Amino acid sequence: MGELLADHTTLRLGGAADQWLTHTSPDAWHEVVRAVEGPRPFILGGGSNTLAPDDGHPGPVVRMATRGITARAVGDGRVEVTVQAGEPLADLVAWAVAEGLSGVEYLGGIPGTTGAAPVQNAGAYGQQIADRLTAVTAWDWQHGRTVRLDAAACRFRYRSSVFKVQPGRWTILSVTLRLVRSGRAAPVGYGHLAQALNVPLGARPLLTEAAAGVVADRRARGLTLPVQGPDVRQAGSAFLNPPVTEQKAETVRATGGPIYRDADGVLRASAGWLLEHCGYGPGWRVAPGVYCSTRRTLTVTARDGATAAGFAAALRTMATQVAESTGIELRPEPVQPARA
Ligand SMILES: Cc1cc2nc3c(=O)[nH]c(=O)nc-3n(C[C@H](O)[C@H](O)[C@H](O)COP(=O)(O)OP(=O)(O)OC[C@H]3O[C@@H](n4cnc5c(N)ncnc54)[C@H](O)[C@@H]3O)c2cc1C
Structure with missing residues (x-):
């Protein structure tokens, strides 16, 4: 039997891949192709x-396991950082x-690889x-060549990008970000974060304190891996x-729900x-073996x-219930690999 996807995903679900390849060396991508x-x-990536x-x-599954970060000063305290996908x-x-580089400090504690982060424009707090990505280097399977896509070509939206809209077309090999040399974090623009760090909105806490505060807050809320206890198998x-x-x-606001x-x-x-609002809650059993996390319904x-x-x-059942009761359509966040 081939490599089990359950062994490489945080939900620990999934059967065998027909072919399993691991990409470990940036120079050896053409061998993988x-x-x-x-x-x-x-x-x-990390399967999270x-x-x-x-x-x-x-069909084939390629796990991205390349490592490495390089940095180049580009003037005015800005530093261009290129990160391998794995x-x-x-x-x-x-x-x-x-x-001492500011620009990604609030993304600490998000599981997974840097190469996957642009796919759903990973974000938090x-x-x-x-916000900081300037380009990705990617393999274009349609044209069989390496391409550089700048931030505009990535068409980032809330939890979306061109890579999510056209799944399978590109494999991200590396990600380039522009960070800023500063001992201060980016301004706090999120109410919960301000509370967690005990600073007013708009404050720029010390970089180290902001990053540590975010990871501590995520840990306390079960938002980072490893999660102990019954919630261990999850995809956020x-x-x-x-x-x-x-x-x-307006209808949501009238019933006390947040809108942003x-x-x-x-x-x-x-x-x-x-x-x-539709009756689900922490620890709720949705279907055999499928439960809302004991700490967080979502x-x-x-x-x-x-x-x-x-x-x-179970996700379809939950979405149907919300649609019937509110007329609002929920879409699952975890990716379900398309059939070849
Ligand atoms: C506890 C927990 C907390 C989480 N919190 C957050 C959060 O706060 N914010 C957030 O945005 N997400 C969050 N997530 C979801 C997840 O961690 C992110 O979406 C993360 O970016 C996925 O990375 P991965 O390497 O695990 O991706 P995978 O699950 O391996 O892949 C996800 C998708 O990206 C594609 N992909 C992966 N690598 C590449 C590549 N190199 N090139 C092209 N396509 C690729 C895959 O084909 C798949 O479609 C959370 C998940 C967990 C388990």
Whole structure:
């Protein structure tokens, strides 16, 4: 039997890949391309946002395991940092903070690789990878060549990018960010963060204190791996915060729900609040082996007896309930590999 996807995903679900390749050396990418048999491969980073099917993947899977960070001063205290795709995002954040470079300090504690971060424009506490990303180097499977995509070409949106919209077309090989030499973190623009760090909104706390505060807050809320206890098998938020019309926003506000504008000015409701409004809660059993996290309704966890099919069906049940009760459509956040 081939490599089990369950062994490489944080939900610990998924059958075998037909072919399994690991990309470990930045110079050896062309060898990986030559070794791929059949259709475009499914690319796996840390597997922390992937719901892999029970019958595995009928084609090649490439796990990105390249490591390395290089830095180049570009003037005015700005530093261009290039990160290999397999470098854990948490390690990039720790490195940047240790180097006195500001720009990614609020992304600490997000599991997974730096190469995957642009895919859903990973973000937290009011910061997203798109804020500092200048370009990615990627392999274009359509044209069989290495390309450089600048930030505009990545078409970043709230938890989305061109890589999410056209899955499988590009494999991100490295990510280039522009960070700023500063002992101070980016301004706090998120209420919960201000509370957690005990500073007013707009303050610029010390870089080291901001980064440590974020990781401590995530740990306390079960938002970083490893999570102890029954919530260990999870992929973070199960749903994206849905866009809503002005009219729907009013209805949500009238029932006490939060509404906010994302970085593109789109009105969004809180998926967690909508689920709780519809009766779900921490620790709730949604289906056999599928439970809301004991700490956070929006995180859906797998326990003994869970299957990927059952997990996906449970997410559909939850979304249907929210749609029937509020008219708002929830979309799952974890990626389900497309069939070849
Ligand atoms: C406890 C927990 C907390 C989380 N908190 C957050 C959070 O605060 N904010 C947030 O945004 N996310 C969060 N997530 C989700 C997840 O960690 C992020 O989306 C992360 O960026 C996924 O990285 P990964 O390497 O694990 O991706 P994977 O699950 O391996 O892959 C995810 C997708 O990206 C594609 N992909 C991976 N690598 C590449 C590459 N090099 N090139 C092209 N495509 C690629 C895959 O094909 C797949 O479509 C959380 C998850 C967990 C388990």
